[in-house]
Amino acid sequence: MEKNKILVVDDDAKLRELLTRYLDQQGYSVETLPDARDIDRKLARNRPDLLVLDVMMPGEDGLALVRRLRAQGEMIPVIMLTARGEDIDRILGLEMGADDYLPKPFNPRELTARIQSVLRRHLATPALTASHDENALIHFGEFCLNLGQRELRQNDKPITLTSAEFAVISVLATHPRRPLTREQLMEMALGKGNGESLDRSIDVHISRLRKALDSETAGPRYIQTVWGYGYVFVPDGQARE
The missing domain is CATH 3.40.50.2300 (Response regulator)
Structure with a gap:
């Protein structure tokens, strides 16, 4: 090997x-x-x-x-x-x-x-829900997330992501409309927990993802903040009530 x-x-x-x-x-x-x-x-x-x-x-x-x-x-x-x-x-x-x-x-x-x-x-592909396999394509807006090829595209143009950023967006996208705490994202996407659960790295990864996904909009559409809790992926980009 x-x-x-x-x-x-x-x-x-x-x-x-x-x-x-x-x-x-x-x-x-x-x-x-x-x-x-x-x-x-x-x-x-x-x-x-x-x-x-x-x-x-x-x-x-x-x-x-x-x-x-x-x-x-x-x-x-x-x-x-x-x-x-x-x-x-x-x-x-x-x-x-x-x-x-x-x-x-x-x-x-x-x-x-x-x-x-x-x-x-x-x-490797991060943890997925039972309704998604590793070859799933997740479409939202002008974006397509290819879990098998570990690729995010916007209007068929690839978007450059780090391994951590891809892990975070994959976990969020396979749990649509389900609010996830920072601790859950740390564990599910990055394999970190306990003492590292309050690490600010999740916020930085989210910030970078938002810049990639929302470069032409006034605010975050797909990864929205759940105040006092964490983040949620909203595939249609509409504001949550």
Whole structure:
């Protein structure tokens, strides 16, 4: 069985060495870079399955790199490493298009768990209702969500989504008109719960999805806020009473 390839980009040489040894022991094929200068060449010649990317690096930093890659339509999964666990770094990373983040310092076992979760989301369809199979097409407005191909299209044009964003919209769309709490979305879409249930990442993913779905409207149509509760998917885009 071919190993998943992980590319670690971090200017801390000791951390790169530690993660190389540890992730290799966990069954991954690992390469590292000290900065982002050669990232485009790596993606073109020996494409990894996932990037582990430090926020604070010399030259092009992690946030700028993710923003550039996403703007180019590059949707390789990205886990960002944020110094001191600053909320602003985490939120900015998600807003730029990262799939997940991990504050430094961290236990390598936690990084492995995050890698497994992101790769699982990237390759598999999230939990569906009994009335939908993995090859279902869900139409709403000018959009079509293809669960089997993991693709969202608007008027037959593909919309770029991260694995986390696709997981969130899939869970919402397969539970139409059913309000879901942030905690439920964290668990059903991202496989996170308990201590992580109040994580603001759901709000950031929802915000990015709304920008994609409502770019030409004054407010959210399909993903509506249930105040004091969470979010609900409304396929016809009409305001709830």
